[in-house]
Amino acid sequence: MMDSRSTQRVDRPFTFATQLESRVLQRSKLIAGEFRSDAPNELVTGAEPRSEAYVLTLHLRERPRGAMRAENRWIQPENFHAGHAGIVDLRSKLTSEYVGPFHYVSIYLPRHSLGAYAVDAGAPSLDDLRHEPGVGFSDPVVRHLLLSLRPALAAPEEVSSLYADHVALALVSHLASAYGAFRAARTNLRGGLSPRHARRVKELIDSRLDGAVSLAELARSCGLSERHFARAFRETTGQPPHRWLMERRLEKARHLLATSTQSLQEIAITCGFAHQSHFTRTFTRAVGTSPGAWRRQRPS
Numbered sequence: 461m462m463d464s465r466s467t468q469r470v471d472r473p474f475t476f477a478t479q480l481e482s483r484v485l486q487r488s489k490l491i492a493g494e495f496r497s498d499a500p501n502e503l504v505t506g507a508e509p510r511s512e513a514y515v516l517t518l519h520l521r522e523r524p525r526g527a528m529r530a531e532n533r534w535i536q537p538e539n540f541h542a543g544h545a546g547i548v549d550l551r552s553k554l555t556s557e558y559v560g561p562f563h564y565v566s567i568y569l570p571r572h573s574l575g576a577y578a579v580d581a582g583a584p585s586l587d588d589l590r591h592e593p594g595v596g597f598s599d600p601v602v603r604h605l606l607l608s609l610r611p612a613l614a615a616p617e618e619v620s621s622l623y624a625d626h627v628a629l630a631l632v633s634h635l636a637s638a639y640g641a642f643r644a645a646r647t648n649l650r651g652g653l654s655p656r657h658a659r660r661v662k663e664l665i666d667s668r669l670d671g672a673v674s675l676a677e678l679a680r681s682c683g684l685s686e687r688h689f690a691r692a693f694r695e696t697t698g699q700p701p702h703r704w705l706m707e708r709r710l711e712k713a714r715h716l717l718a719t720s721t722q723s724l725q726e727i728a729i730t731c732g733f734a735h736q737s738h739f740t741r742t743f744t745r746a747v748g749t750s751p752g753a754w755r756r757q758r759p760s
Contacts, residue, residue, distance in 0.1 A: 483613040487624035488674045491568040494613045504558045511550040517566040518606040524560030535594035544596035565606045589639040617734040620671025622702035652696030657682040669732030717755045
């Protein structure tokens with residue numbers, strides 16, 4: 461355990477030092493956070509209550525000195541270099557200490573989500589993830605998926621439930637296969653959605669361009685699990701549901717820009733964007749020019 465005499469102790473469950481920058485995103489089945497402190501000598505402690513869940517963490521800079529305690533056992537963390545991840549089982553009450561700057565992204569994974577994924581894949585129920593407490597590891601897939609959440613954490617109001625579900629499903633799938641002694645059973649499900657189901661799903665997405673519709677809701681409308689629906693939708697359309705949603709937003713925006721006198725702000729809200737700047741950035745990235753310029757270039 462660290463000697464706190466040479467450092468300032470800040471001990472608030474899940475509420476860290478005032479120098480801490482934190483961002484939290486909660487959408488559908490995904491709960492994620494980004495935490496950063498640049499304080500050079502402050503001892504920061506945080507306590508996680510017991511829960512039937514795991515926390516997966518990606519360190520964006522070298523973890524500073526500081527111990528971890530699971531129940532009454534102290535652990536000295538190791539191998540938490542920048543870009544390395546760690547898994548924590550929250551069935552044990554956890555306390556973490558940091559002395560010095562830190563920066564990490566984490567995601568909360570309920571154990572029932574892992575179990576449901578395993579059952580859906582035709583495998584025995586998945587109870588545990590293999591990991592070594594307090595030891596970091598390098599996993600390019602985990603690193604890519606957690607880094608993909610950083611823009612979403614910076615602007616959570618711009619994140620659709622479909623995008624959050626997409627990342628959560630990808631993480632659960634990877635963790636189950638890589639750390640859960642998991643092997644999906646062979647399945648005879650092939651091909652995409654039926655024309656009736658494809659039409660139904662597209663109508664649901666069009667009616668909810670604000671992104672509030674979830675992957676689970678779309679899957680239920682087809683009588684499929686989320687895992688099988690996501691695969692079938694991609695096979696039918698060539699892209700995942702969250703990308704289809706964005707294409708539909710942009711298609712409607714182009715139509716309104718060309719045929720209406722609505723302001724950019726009005727078009728942004730009508731097409732499901734969080735605000736005008738969100739619309740402008742997304743449109744410019746996709747089309748190569750801003751909405752205003754695109755509209756001016758159209759024939760009268």
